[in-house]
Amino acid sequence: MGSETSLKLPVIDFNSLDFEGKSPKWEEVKSQVVKALKEYGCFEALFDKVPLELRKSFFAVLKELFALPHETKLRNVYEIPYYGYLGKGPRSPLYESIGIDEPTVLENVQRMEKILWPEGYPSFSKVMQALSEKLSELEKIFRKMVLESLGVEKYLDEHMNSSSYLLRVMKYTAPQTEDETLGVSPHTDGGIVTILYQNEVQGLEIETKDGNWIKPSPLSFVVYLGDSFQAWTNGRLDAVFHRVMIKGNEERYSLGLFSKPKRGHLVKAPDELVDEEHPLQFKPFEFIEFLDYYHTDDARKHRIPLKAYCGV
Ligand SMILES: O=C(O)CCC(=O)C(=O)O
Numbered sequence: 001m002g003s004e005t006s007l008k009l010p011v012i013d014f015n016s017l018d019f020e021g022k023s024p025k026w027e028e029v030k031s032q033v034v035k036a037l038k039e040y041g042c043f044e045a046l047f048d049k050v051p052l053e054l055r056k057s058f059f060a061v062l063k064e065l066f067a068l069p070h071e072t073k074l075r076n077v078y079e080i081p082y083y084g085y086l087g088k089g090p091r092s093p094l095y096e097s098i099g100i101d102e103p104t105v106l107e108n109v110q111r112m113e114k115i116l117w118p119e120g121y122p123s124f125s126k127v128m129q130a131l132s133e134k135l136s137e138l139e140k141i142f143r144k145m146v147l148e149s150l151g152v153e154k155y156l157d158e159h160m161n162s163s164s165y166l167l168r169v170m171k172y173t174a175p176q177t178e179d180e181t182l183g184v185s186p187h188t189d190g191g192i193v194t195i196l197y198q199n200e201v202q203g204l205e206i207e208t209k210d211g212n213w214i215k216p217s218p219l220s221f222v223v224y225l226g227d228s229f230q231a232w233t234n235g236r237l238d239a240v241f242h243r244v245m246i247k248g249n250e251e252r253y254s255l256g257l258f259s260k261p262k263r264g265h266l267v268k269a270p271d272e273l274v275d276e277e278h279p280l281q282f283k284p285f286e287f288i289e290f291l292d293y294y295h296t297d298d299a300r301k302h303r304i305p306l307k308a309y310c311g312v
């Protein structure tokens with residue numbers, strides 16, 4: 001595997017853009033996005049609609065959440081595997097995380113609030129929902145730009161309506177060593193788009209096309225594609241390999257907003273993106289069924305589990 005580099009990811013300014021209206025900056029930013037995806041498959045986004053204050057309150061309640069007793073955190077279960085609480089396991093002994101399905105809808109966050117704090121903790125739900133909602137605006141702008149750049153924007157409504165969000169928050173216990181320690185093994189995310197924020201403590205590393213690792217700024221929103229978007233674009237764009245490496249005595253907290261295909265929806269590349277030069281790469285698949293496979297031992301043997309699952 002390649003080494004770490006002092007390379008930097010492109011930083012793209014999404015301030016003053018919004019999903020509906022086309023600002024004069026739209027085309028310029030879109031071309032920066034296209035270039036960044038081609039070169040790195042990833043970039044850092046500036047997006048002040050999620051102000052620093054909100055990020056600070058978010059991580060303050062997050063710390064309280066992870067400080068709850070283990071048994072309380074375990075109460076947060078979902079019928080979808082790996083969406084609820086994941087405690088430290090043999091593969092990632094420093095990592096624990098909790099997911100909230102559809103966090104832009106206040107009632108969903110409140111359901112989790114009631115599970116974790118039966119006596120109630122309204123500011124928890126308010127902050128989680130507010131940040132997810134604002135960050136989903138960035139995700140939508142990015143996705144619209146990708147579809148436009150591929151000439152398939154006529155599918156935009158269908159694409160948006162057939163997806164939903166998962167918020168996953170992570171805590172990494174400090175490894176108490178200056179040696180770089182694996183927090184999360186290299187992988188691609190299974191969903192559509194991931195927006196990752198690290199709250200000051202660096203750890204995320206992005207693999208470049210030539211196998212080196214870039215450390216994004218811990219103060220930026222890092223944006224990249226997951227397997228489901230790679231499949232939908234018929235491989236025009238790639239999901240990005242990333243890992244978490246940590247060291248030292250400081251605990252690390254991070255958040256990921258993941259868009260993903262809705263349950264029951266078949267992920268299928270549009271006809272416009274399939275031709276002789278670009279034969280179909282993935283058979284249509286259902287995301288939750290793929291997730292079941294993604295977490296098996298067999299999937300872990302493959303660098304790209306989606307290829308093993310439904311590659312043509
Ligand atoms: O904590 C991070 O920075 C990344 C976590 C991650 O890769 C994931 O949850 O899929």
Ligand SMILES: [Fe+2]
Binds near residue numbers: 187188189242
């Ligand atoms: Fe990931």
